[in-house]
Amino acid sequence: MEFMGTETIDDFFSGQAAALAGGTTMHIDFVIPANGSLSAGFETYLGKAKRSCMDYGFHMAITKWDETVSREMEVMVKEKGINSFKFFLAYKGSLMINDELLLEGFKKCKSLGALAMVHAENGDAVFEGQKRMIELGITGPEGHALSRPPVLEGEATARAIRLAGFVNTPLYIVHVMSIDAMEEIAKARKSGQRVIGEPVASGLVLDDSGLWDPDFDTAAKFVMSPPIRAPGHGKALQAALSTGVLQLVGTDHCTFNSTQKAFGIDDFRKIPNGVNGVEERMHLVWDTMVESGQISVTDYVRLTSTECARIFNIYPRKGAILPGSDADVIIFNPNSSFEISAASHHSRSDTNVYEGRRGKTSPGGKTWRSHHAALIADGSLPSKALPSRLTDVRYIAVMSIAEAHLLIPGEVIRTSHGSVGTTHMSL
Ligand SMILES: NC(=O)NCCC(=O)O
Ligand SMILES: [Zn+2]
Numbered sequence: 326m327e328f329m330g331t332e333t334i335d336d337f338f339s340g341q342a343a344a345l346a347g348g349t350t351m352h353i354d355f356v357i358p359a360n361g362s363l364s365a366g367f368e369t370y371l372g373k374a375k376r377s378c379m380d381y382g383f384h385m386a387i388t389k390w391d392e393t394v395s396r397e398m399e400v401m402v403k404e405k406g407i408n409s410f411k412f413f414l415a416y417k418g419s420l421m422i423n424d425e426l427l428l429e430g431f432k433k434c435k436s437l438g439a440l441a442m443v444h445a446e447n448g449d450a451v452f453e454g455q456k457r458m459i460e461l462g463i464t465g466p467e468g469h470a471l472s473r474p475p476v477l478e479g480e481a482t483a484r485a486i487r488l489a490g491f492v493n494t495p496l497y498i499v500h501v502m503s504i505d506a507m508e509e510i511a512k513a514r515k516s517g518q519r520v521i522g523e524p525v526a527s528g529l530v531l532d533d534s535g536l537w538d539p540d541f542d543t544a545a546k547f548v549m550s551p552p553i554r555a556p557g558h559g560k561a562l563q564a565a566l567s568t569g570v571l572q573l574v575g576t577d578h579c580t581f582n583s584t585q586k587a588f589g590i591d592d593f594r595k596i597p598n599g600v601n602g603v604e605e606r607m608h609l610v611w612d613t614m615v616e617s618g619q620i621s622v623t624d625y626v627r628l629t630s631t632e633c634a635r636i637f638n639i640y641p642r643k644g645a646i647l648p649g650s651d652a653d654v655i656i657f658n659p660n661s662s663f664e665i666s667a668a669s670h671h672s673r674s675d676t677n678v679y680e681g682r683r684g685k686t687s688p689g690g691k692t693w694r695s696h697h698a699a700l701i702a703d704g705s706l707p708s709k710a711l712p713s714r715l716t717d718v719r720y721i722a723v724m725s726i727a728e729a730h731l732l733i734p735g736e737v738i739r740t741s742h743g744s745v746g747t748t749h750m751s752l
Contacts, residue, residue: 326357329597334582334673338376343671345379347604348655353382355411361389363397367405384409390426395433402437408638410439414481415446415550427488435494442497445481445506446473446551455594466536466544468593470552478551479505486513486520495519500577502528502551504561511570522571524562526602526609532556545586546676548596567619573632574610576602580674600678604670608684657685
């Protein structure tokens with residue numbers, strides 16, 4: 326993804342290699358239109374995706390509005406297999422759109438049967454918050470969190486929910502990071518509105534303390550939007566996930582290396598926003614949610630995978646181990662762990678926001694093995710595979726087997742709690 330004057334350090338190949346190493350076997354990336362053109366953006370991303378080593382799908386961002394965009398949305402849905410569009414309420418001056426455009430976009434999604442997705446922060450208020458921080462002389466990464474507090478996420482979430490309700494169209498809130506946003510989603514769902522809330526790995530397991538680290542590189546690696554919140558928010562998001570208030574776990578994998586993050590060494594507003602997570606998501610959700618007893622193994626499969634397949638209409642090709650479904654499996658040993666580190670991860674990023682945390686190994690002691698249709702015998706990654714873009718927006722299945730059970734290609738899969746699923750990430 327091109328963002329904030331630079332481009333993510335992971336491309337389709339390295340991002341997907343990281344995903345596969347971490348037990349995720351398909352992703353849906355966000356296409357950013359090229360100068361507002363959906364078809365040009367789509368072609369650009371098809372070109373980038375030539376480097377793919379696993380299956381993928383596309384969402385698309387809508388960053389401006391006119392008759393051409395409206396017509397192109399129709400083409401994307403009817404001819405290109407895109408069934409979800411993202412609207413940014415933040416990033417004033419670049420990706421942000423106003424309420425008028427949001428309403429147009431929601432109406433168009435409704436008429437096309439597509440799912441509207443929203444990045445929910447009040448971009449005008451964030452802009453004001455950033456000015457305030459700079460005026461106070463706060464230029465470091467902590468200024469990022471201070472300038473865009475949870476109330477601005479709550480406000481934008483509530484506004485998007487109400488406007489989606491006004492248009493009467495379903496809504497998906499991406500990267501839910503705060504109690505404020507989660508409570509708006511809870512209220513809407515209780516009232517019967519179809520609102521889907523997606524927390525991401527970073528919001529569930531990290532807190533904002535890293536942003537105050539005196540070492541710039543360390544602090545800057547935690548800069549993402551909405552920001553990683555103060556202690557307490559993550560725990561509340563975990564509880565919301567386990568009780569069904571939030572529906573699935575994504576990653577928003579969007580990596581920049583230290584030299585890119587250093588663009589903002591004198592001004593936090595210039596630090597490219599984004600953190601890693603696609604390689605760590607399955608480990609972290611297992612570790613945080615299953616091992617703590619907050620969710621069952623069956624829940625784990627649903628939250629990391631099946632739910633996503635259902636929401637994006639990919640089930641049962643993905644999200645199920647059934648005749649005709651894709652045979653994507655992951656195998657790990659819950660009793661054996663390794664240390665997560667930038668030194669050994671598969672992303673191209675030179676930092677890892679989960680440095681020092683632990684993940685599970687495969688039965689052979691290596692990273693998890695995961696692959697679509699062809700299991701890798703020794704846990705190694707594919708050098709080049711035969712990926713496909715699922716034009717009917719089908720996803721990939723991941724089966725989690727808690728008992729380490731070595732599979733060989735063609736073997737009948739037996740498990741006491743086998744299931745399947747999917748995830749999405751953005752590169
Ligand atoms: N989330 C983030 O900080 N970077 C990716 C762009 C976005 O999705 O907002
Ligand atoms: Zn976003």
